[in-house]
Amino acid sequence: MAGRIMEADVFGTLVHATAYNGGPAHCPYCGIRLVHMPPYQRHNAAVGAFYRRRAGVSHGVCKYNESQRVNRIVRFSTEFSNQQPIALGNDGKAKFLLQVIGGILRLEKSGLLPEAVRDAEGNVVISPQRVRSQSLRTAKAILGLVSRIENTAELSELINLDHKGRTIPWRDFYFPSDRNLRLYRQANRGIEFPIAMEITVKKVFPKEKKANYLINCHGEHIDENGSMVYFAPTIWVSDPVLAALFVESGTYLIFAAVNNISSNGAFRNLNITVNSRHQVCRVRTEH
Known part of the structure; x- marks a missing residue:
């Protein structure tokens, strides 16, 4: 790098x-x-x-060899696992196996979650909640890793999402808070895989009629075909205990599937449903 x-x-x-x-x-x-x-x-x-x-020249074994550095961190950091949800191929590249978590969430939603499930490769997952929690910790560790590596375009060669036989580059499934425009454009085309995104809570509203909590998040103004619209994620939560995890001005890492984009005048809301605390982790920000 x-x-x-x-x-x-x-x-x-x-x-x-x-x-x-x-x-x-x-x-x-x-x-x-x-x-x-x-x-x-x-x-x-x-x-x-x-x-x-120089172009085309790689560092030897030294601290400036970022590829080796990433692999060392992935292999030995307590925030990563070489089984779930991180897998290292024969080429030494790390794969971010969030599809394991997506499969568990689908089973949970359909009420078919057994004591142990198998991932796409047939590996037995004994503790689904623990695996989900590991994935969020891994995503959080990757967030820190990205902040320490300047050439993030090359990082996409090291971290991917395996989902239904497809390999998704990390930049297509991971969205920090400064990538709202890209998220909006991608969501308009349709996102068929789970995403990891960073959100900052603006306000939490109880929804009495539907017994759901609506968590408004900070967004930004985006040019939509020559007109400015305000785009922001909206999180829907039914469990009051889960809703209590979200506090105003708090920044969180969310892993979930995208429901849709709703429109109301000049507002565009990216609707996401969160059913489990294991889809959420608080992000510590440094000032």
Whole structure:
């Protein structure tokens, strides 16, 4: 991966990118040749000087080899599992097996959830609730992993969703709070697989007639064919204990299937039903 490197070995001396004055620059850990990038402007924002690896060249075994770093984290972090819901193929790539959770939720909804179920590969899942909880912890760990890796486009090669025989790139099923526009466009085309999304609660309303709680979430204004509309997720919850988990201004990671998009004037609501606390985890944000 092509992350930014702040220091390089230049003529046997460790030189910070801002103090570089010429000469061949090498990675101080694995020795590959680096390219110096001077300060520049990108999207009207200043970018400081840094080094990067040359195109087509990979780092050796060192801290700048992000592919190895991801695999190390996936293999050994307590937030990940090499069985459920993370699987590592022969190529060393991680697969995010949220379809295991989706299958359990479908069985639960139909009232067919037994003591033990089998996933698509025939693996026995003894504790469905524990597996769901593991998946949300894994999604949360991936959220932290994404924040530490700049080139998230390349991360999509490492994390995927296996669903009904399809491999879904993580960017197509995982939606942080700053990807509402992409989520809206994708939902309009139809989303046939579960998604993991980050939401921030705006207000919780009890719905007396239908005995459901409506959780309004923060959204954003989006251009829809030349007109501005306000798009926001709406979470529907029937269990009052589950609804009590949602507090105003709280940020959560949700895993669920998308019901539909409803329209009311200039408002577009992405409707999602949450039936279990194991579909929800609170996201700790750092300030």
